Amino acid sequence: MLANQIGHYSLILGLLISILLCGVSIKDFNNTNKQINQNILSLSFLQLVFVIVSFLSLIISFINSDFSNETVFNNSHTTKPLFYKISGTWGNHEGSLLLWLLVLTLFIFLFLIKSREQPKKYRILTLLFQQIIIIGFFLFVLMTSNPFNYLFPIPSEGLGLNPILQDPALAIHPPILYLGYVGTSIIFSSSLAAVAQNYVNKEWGKHIKKWVLVSWIFLTIGIMLGSIWAYYELGWGGFWFWDPVENVSLMPWLTLTALLHCIVVLERRAALTSWVIILSITTFTLSMCGTFLVRSGILNSVHTFANDPARGIFILIFLFALIVLSVGIFFIFHKENNKSSNDFFWLSRETSILINNWFMMYFLSVVLIGTVYPIFLDVISSEKISVGPPFYQKLIVPFLIPFLLFMSLGPRLKWIKSKIENKNSLIITFVISVILTFLIIKNLTTDLLFYTILISAAFFLFFTTLKELFIKKFNNISQTISHFGFSLLILSILFNSILSSEIITNIKIGERYDYNKGEIFFKNIEERKESNFKSIIASFEIKNKNGKTIELNPEIRIYNQPVIITSEADIKTTLLEDKFLVMNLVKGNEYFNIRYQIKPFMVWIWISVLLLSLGGLMSLFKRKI
Amino acid sequence: MYGKKVKLRLVFLALILASVILTVFLVLQSLKDNVVYFQSPSEIKSLIELNKKKIRVGGMVKEQSIFINSDKVNFIITDFKNEINVVYSGAVPNLFAEGKGVVAEGFLKDKNYFTATKILAKHDENYMPPEVKEAIGDN
Numbered sequence: 001m002l003a004n005q006i007g008h009y010s011l012i013l014g015l016l017i018s019i020l021l022c023g024v025s026i027k028d029f030n031n032t033n034k035q036i037n038q039n040i041l042s043l044s045f046l047q048l049v050f051v052i053v054s055f056l057s058l059i060i061s062f063i064n065s066d067f068s069n070e071t072v073f074n075n076s077h078t079t080k081p082l083f084y085k086i087s088g089t090w091g092n093h094e095g096s097l098l099l100w101l102l103v104l105t106l107f108i109f110l111f112l113i114k115s116r117e118q119p120k121k122y123r124i125l126t127l128l129f130q131q132i133i134i135i136g137f138f139l140f141v142l143m144t145s146n147p148f149n150y151l152f153p154i155p156s157e158g159l160g161l162n163p164i165l166q167d168p169a170l171a172i173h174p175p176i177l178y179l180g181y182v183g184t185s186i187i188f189s190s191s192l193a194a195v196a197q198n199y200v201n202k203e204w205g206k207h208i209k210k211w212v213l214v215s216w217i218f219l220t221i222g223i224m225l226g227s228i229w230a231y232y233e234l235g236w237g238g239f240w241f242w243d244p245v246e247n248v249s250l251m252p253w254l255t256l257t258a259l260l261h262c263i264v265v266l267e268r269r270a271a272l273t274s275w276v277i278i279l280s281i282t283t284f285t286l287s288m289c290g291t292f293l294v295r296s297g298i299l300n301s302v303h304t305f306a307n308d309p310a311r312g313i314f315i316l317i318f319l320f321a322l323i324v325l326s327v328g329i330f331f332i333f334h335k336e337n338n339k340s341s342n343d344f345f346w347l348s349r350e351t352s353i354l355i356n357n358w359f360m361m362y363f364l365s366v367v368l369i370g371t372v373y374p375i376f377l378d379v380i381s382s383e384k385i386s387v388g389p390p391f392y393q394k395l396i397v398p399f400l401i402p403f404l405l406f407m408s409l410g411p412r413l414k415w416i417k418s419k420i421e422n423k424n425s426l427i428i429t430f431v432i433s434v435i436l437t438f439l440i441i442k443n444l445t446t447d448l449l450f451y452t453i454l455i456s457a458a459f460f461l462f463f464t465t466l467k468e469l470f471i472k473k474f475n476n477i478s479q480t481i482s483h484f485g486f487s488l489l490i491l492s493i494l495f496n497s498i499l500s501s502e503i504i505t506n507i508k509i510g511e512r513y514d515y516n517k518g519e520i521f522f523k524n525i526e527e528r529k530e531s532n533f534k535s536i537i538a539s540f541e542i543k544n545k546n547g548k549t550i551e552l553n554p555e556i557r558i559y560n561q562p563v564i565i566t567s568e569a570d571i572k573t574t575l576l577e578d579k580f581l582v583m584n585l586v587k588g589n590e591y592f593n594i595r596y597q598i599k600p601f602m603v604w605i606w607i608s609v610l611l612l613s614l615g616g617l618m619s620l621f622k623r624k625i
Numbered sequence: 626m627y628g629k630k631v632k633l634r635l636v637f638l639a640l641i642l643a644s645v646i647l648t649v650f651l652v653l654q655s656l657k658d659n660v661v662y663f664q665s666p667s668e669i670k671s672l673i674e675l676n677k678k679k680i681r682v683g684g685m686v687k688e689q690s691i692f693i694n695s696d697k698v699n700f701i702i703t704d705f706k707n708e709i710n711v712v713y714s715g716a717v718p719n720l721f722a723e724g725k726g727v728v729a730e731g732f733l734k735d736k737n738y739f740t741a742t743k744i745l746a747k748h749d750e751n752y753m754p755p756e757v758k759e760a761i762g763d764n
Contacts, residue, residue: 384663391659
């Protein structure tokens with residue numbers, strides 16, 4: 001109760017501080033002092049504190065199961081384990097927006113501390129732009145999605161959290177994803193400030209690169225956590241479904257990755273300035289669009305929370321205003337500042353980065369159209385369609401071939417004007433990749449030619465980066481590790497999809513099911529009662545051709561509140577493959593529906609994403625080491 | 626005749642334009658082949674000719690219509706005006722149950738029989754796919 005009040009008023013105070021901050025900043029803007037007014041820093045800190053207090057209050061309400069709070073009532077239950085009471089704070093619309101605010105205020109405060117070397121006017125302008133976003137979100141939270149709404153009479157029990165959200169990976173997924181997602185706001189604000197101050201140059205590139213890296217690392221890991229969750233919790237046995245909500249997080253990742261590469265060009269050669277700004281604006285806009293699509297309920301997806309048109313309209317108007325503002329600033333203030341920057345030789349590092357960007361933009365267009373087209377068609381013709389994985393695969397997979405080849409060659413090129421060195425060694429590596437691929441996959445797939453080319457390209461990148469890691473002295477180890485991680489990712493995904501096998505059948509207790517490679521024996525089931533769910537644990541014995549048996553224990557959980565049945569897959573992970581068994585109950589039937597899958601190299605998909613992010617992390621700390 | 630800078634810009638512009646045209650072409654081409662349309666049982670009944678392409682059918686699973694044997698799941702999807710028999714062999718989602726909303730993806734055998742290749746149910750029992758909601762109207 002008290003926590004509720006504190007939380008609510010903290011939010012209002014935070015909003016007031018925003019307005020105060022804007023006032024103080026504007027006043028300080030033309031002041032001749034070299035450093036910014038100390039009050040600005042204090043106010044920004046205070047704002048962060050108020051948002052933290054508000055966030056903590058909500059957590060406390062959740063821990064205490066304070067059902068006088070509407071958000072807690074809608075999303076919690078007394079029998080829920082403590083860990084999920086806490087993670088339930090951001091596992092809903094209102095709480096996740098509070099998390100947005102928290103990240104927004106945290107990042108601007110960190111920015112102010114970390115940018116002391118930068119010009120004062122640029123810092124103040126960044127703060128102002130960030131405050132515009134912050135004010136927008138404060139208003140959004142307070143007007144349409146207040147997490148501290150009162151309920152009276154106070155219910156004695158809550159409605160509970162959707163059990164599929166009660167999972168460790170998904171508990172930490174939103175905060176990490178948001179650090180990346182919302183982190184792009186600082187890139188947006190700072191690039192607008194840089195444009196207005198005509199400060200888009202090498203120094204700015206060097207300084208903003210860190211922020212791009214931070215967002216990129218969190219976004220990458222956040223997306224991965226979501227995939228891991230989808231893999232074991234949804235029981236579909238895959239990790240990427242081209243679900244609209246997944247796409248929504250992939251889109252800013254693509255532009256952010258493009259931006260990361262361009263920033264390097266800006267940092268070295270002061271070129272591509274307009275493009276860097278456009279990418280910065282686009283990335284944040286895509287993050288906002290994602291929020292709009294997910295929160296407005298326009299998207300039809302497994303992830304969408306309860307929705308409300310008023311929220312959608314608010315974000316849409318706000319988004320529109322931000323786009324108008326940023327495009328306006330870009331056209332009014334932006335000047336191409338350097339004519340030498342336009343000298344591009346066809347064979348150089350810059351060109352290779354431009355090619356990288358071309359691919360990123362292409363992938364982005366495919367994902368964007370695939371995600372938005374069904375909505376568009378529904379509005380204009382009320383025809384309902386869905387765009388499934390084949391659409392994306394057909395348009396993206398073939399383009400991975402040149403993409404991987406350019407990725408192997410690009411980093412070996414020099415700036416400005418280059419020639420390809422060590423041609424022979426590259427050719428040898430390439431030939432080895434092709435032969436190796438052919439030998440490995442000749443019996444595996446019918447589409448031999450296509451997969452040979454595709455996997456060879458991935459192996460080529462794999463070997464060239466691996467060689468660099470072992471033989472060469474490290475001139476750019478972070479980049480090599482990231483690229484190596486990417487080649488490993490593509491290889492694991494490809495082999496995973498070629499070699500996966502599955503058996504789906506309906507089976508009774510005590511029955512045996514023979515398949516061409518072994519036998520599945522459904523031994524028995526055991527019922528157990530936990531505090532907030534009842535579980536049915538099955539035990540299956542799976543025998544392969546050589547007579548080796550393993551036991552798998554998938555589980556069906558029937559949650560009390562809300563009454564939801566979930567399946568918990570049992571997964572045995574080894575370095576070579578995952579054995580995945582999930583069981584489903586069909587009410588009123590003695591048959592259980594089971595799905596047994598062998599998924600090779602699954603763990604390598606996660607490891608390679610970690611390597612990819614590790615590269616980013618090393619780049620972030622490079623100068624300090 | 627023109628400066629190097631102008632020439633370079635023209636090359637860039639041409640490349641960008643070509644890429645955009647290529648992308649749009651590829652996307653439209655692929656959309657044509659890979660889009661799955663959604664139809665309700667009533668819409669299927671009123672079809673004049675059968676489409677051989679993959680479609681989605683949505684509605685409610687009719688009460689007491691699920692029959693399971695060792696390799697198949699049979700059930701009926703209804704929109705309370707018309708219904709269609711579904712034959713399916715594959716994994717069923719957790720929330721697949723009688724009296725609940727369902728979307729089945731697959732191929733029409735004729736106007737009364739549908740062979741499903743995938744069953745989609747959402748992960749919240751209060752949630753009903755908008756298509757299904759529309760298909761069964763207000764009742």
